[in-house]
Amino acid sequence: MKKNILICPLNWGLGHATRCVPIIRTLLDLGHDVIIAADKSPLAFLQKEFPDLKFIKLPGFEPTYSKGNSQVFKLLKSIPDALINFKKEHKAIEKIVDDYNIDLIISDNRFGCWSKKVRSIYITHQLHIQVPKSLKWTYPIVNLFHKTYINKYDELWIPDVEGEPSLSGKLSHPADVKIKTQYIGFLSRFTSEIKDDIKIFEYLVILSGPEPQRTIFEDIIIKQAHEVEGNIAIFRAKPELDATPDDEPSNVYYFNHVDDVMFRKIVSKSRRIVCRGGYSSLMDLININRNAYLVPTPGQTEQEYLAEYLTEKGLFNYCKQKDFKLKNVMIPKIDLKNQFKIKDVLEDILKEI
Known part of the structure; x- marks a missing residue:
């Protein structure tokens, strides 16, 4: 019934x-x-x-x-x-x-x-x-x-x-x-691995979480964009917005919201992924067999614990936001099946x- x-x-x-x-x-x-x-x-x-x-x-x-x-x-x-x-x-x-x-x-x-x-x-x-x-x-x-x-x-x-x-x-x-x-x-929302594709983005930054820390981290990425070679895609987690900032550096590509198809496409074309390490983001990454460099939201003890725990397990790498350098991002291999x-x-x- x-x-x-x-x-x-x-x-x-x-x-x-x-x-x-x-x-x-x-x-x-x-x-x-x-x-x-x-x-x-x-x-x-x-x-x-x-x-x-x-x-x-x-x-x-x-x-x-x-x-x-x-x-x-x-x-x-x-x-x-x-x-x-x-x-x-x-x-x-x-x-x-x-x-x-x-x-x-x-x-x-x-x-x-x-x-x-x-x-x-x-x-x-x-x-x-x-x-x-x-x-x-x-x-x-x-x-x-x-x-x-x-x-x-x-x-x-x-x-x-x-x-x-x-x-x-x-x-x-x-x-x-x-x-x-x-x-x-x-x-x-993803049920299968994402196959590798030709890389057009050196970095994919997945923003998430509450303000003002979401915007603070976005600003850090933008300020460091000129220090790295290659293109940077930023998922802004702003589905309620239509317009994107018009003053971004030439190597930065903004996406307020991406559907599942676009998410998979951009992930497949990105060499390195940076994200907060919220639990839902981690589950998505596990399901598509990709890992990331984690930058926990300052003061969010859950994210800080997960970042330390999963780095100890050898599944992810992390650093604190105050120490973050985009040019230092390194990604380990992942092996955790859903x-x-x-x-x-x-x-x-x-x-x-």
Whole structure:
């Protein structure tokens, strides 16, 4: 029987939206109706990917980030606003469930997108949130807070493999929550390797994440463009924009948004890839059998941990943003294969509702 499925990606950058793409595609292939509740860049991105679907604008909490290397105090100050937003979000979800006869909710890291009326699933790879060493004492408090919200859901999906080698390391191992948990393999909109092609770009820079750090890193790339030989492609993660900057260096090519076909084409023609190292970007790279030079967003402990962990594994290289030099980018080989489980997981859950 056809079901109405509500998909709710977090609006902190594009990563949570991009990894919902394989879920949405699979649900549509299985013959179900998909409704998407999102805001800002994720909304714009998914509207371009799935123009025929029903969309609901669902504002979400959006923290403000500092221009410095530590985000902790900015985030702590935003907690009261976050709690208010989670309540508003939950109230809006309950209305959407009634108005659209929703049968199942799949929330990617949105705390308030659950309902007691229907089966609600929470997706995260960050079960154990990392904190700065100077604030190690806050670790149990932060993670208790997170798991309190996770446990409001009926089931937890972790986009990683359960055994080794895992992509998320201690971020999602072990799975110590009260609700049913499944490791569902890597979620990516790409399902096959990208074959090498004639290289026309020496560098591909994939920007992502919240402001102002997204723009700060973009400015660093532009300032260093004259120091390297070869062309530079920049994916700006700005699907809501039409125009690109008109004062770029002659060897820089801007792309506000690229669809899957264009993404694969430019990746195949790029010799070296530089990216933030957000988890969704890493899953995409694994699936196309490419690796990258990682430059974590300053103060984002998740990205900093992943960059260090995956460099130790020999899968990626990284450096801190303050030390970044485009001319020093070196890329190691990669050998980590995906396990696609999402179709089986979705079929099983839909049989139960």
